[in-house]
Amino acid sequence: MSRTEPAVPPPPDRARVQEAAWWLSGRVVRTPVLNSPVIDRLAGARVLLKAENLQAGGSYKMRGAMLAVGRLAAAGHGGVVAQSTGNHAVAVALAARRHGLTATVVLPADAAQTKVARARAAGAEVVVAGTTLDERVATARQISETRGHPLIDAYDHPDVIAGQGSASLELIEEAERVGSPLDALVVPVGGAGGVAGACLAAAGTTIQVYGVEPVGCDSLARSLAAGRPTPVAPAPTIADGLRPTCVGELPFAIARDAIRGVVRVDDDQIADAFRLLLMELKVLVEPSGAAGLAGALRLAASLGDDVVDRPGAGPEGGRREEYRTVGVVLTGGNVEAELVARLATRQLADLTSVEEVAA
Ligand SMILES: Cc1ncc(COP(=O)(O)O)c(C=O)c1O
Secondary structure, rough: OOOOOOOOOOOOOOOHHHHHHHHEOOOOOOOOOOOOOOHHHOOOOOEEEEEEEHHHHEEEEHHHHHHHHHHHHHHOOOEEEEEOHHHHHHHHHHHHHHHOOEEEEEEEEOOHHHHHHHHHHOEEEEEEOOOHHHHHHHHHHHHHHHOOOOOOOOOOOHHHHHHHHHHHHHHHHHHHHHHOOOOEEEEEEOOOOHHHHHHHHHHOOOOOEEEEEEEEOOOHHHHHOOOOOOOOOOOOOOOOOOOOOOOOOOHHHHOOOOEEEEEEOOOOHHHHHHHHHHHHHOOOOOOHHHHHHHHHHHHOOOOOOOOEEEEOOHHHHHHHOOEEEEEEEEEEEEOOOOHHHHHOOOOHHHHHHHHHHHH
């Protein structure tokens, strides 16, 4: 971030995502795009998977955090504050250390211990506050005011949206480079920063962007139906990063006219996607990261109520298009060893079906 950059980021658009990708190049990992014939066969489409689980800090949250912290460092701030279920906190902690700033991160009492440990290892002061978003936000605001350190929101923030969008932009570009341009792009949704960034990255193309939400954590689907950000009381899910009470105002303002729709997935479908990625690609993702693939598989199957189009965005006559190439952002890989063991052992029961497809 140059010193001529404004201290307050401008509203994001496609150009901001391109600038973000340019600025982040060399500062974060350019993660690989993976593909598996078995997954392609199951999806009935070519599926290109952007492995942000291999990103610095273990998730795509590093992109937005680097951009936001970089701007604040250039503006002369000495410290930053963040709250999240884990990955944004880890990313802000790492980004602050790289820029020589202090970081205070507020995490829930039930945060995955691997995320807490990673934030501490990156040098952040970890504050534990309740289990709800409201409790974390109140604590983070108070710390921000007391210390005079700006609060970096996990999704309702222009730099965070543009930074997260750079992962989608790289995927779109890589798909074009290998001669398989994307027809659809699928991104898991928590506060919707990532999917809003995907909408900006895809702006001006024919790529249809879908968000993926766990059943009962479908604030984006409800918000699209209602025409305004609509909270839910999030249901339990193994995808801990996809449980905010409500999508952010700015992500919603971007997605509301640009997103094609939302796919709802349950924990079993997320677990199936987790095992596919582990066994077929030898890639370890966290459940929130696997949700994107789970959504892409449901989208391909186009089953029942799983896919909800944004009002006015559905196909004529209700028949969904077939997508030849679908991009998926595997958003993160910070997962507890115990959860890996639990999810992986179910693989034994499902192995036959995967082998049948591979045969
Ligand atoms: C791995 C992972 N994927 C997806 C998300 C959701 O991102 P967003 O809040 O930008 O929708 C999160 C949020 O923490 C996450 O950690």
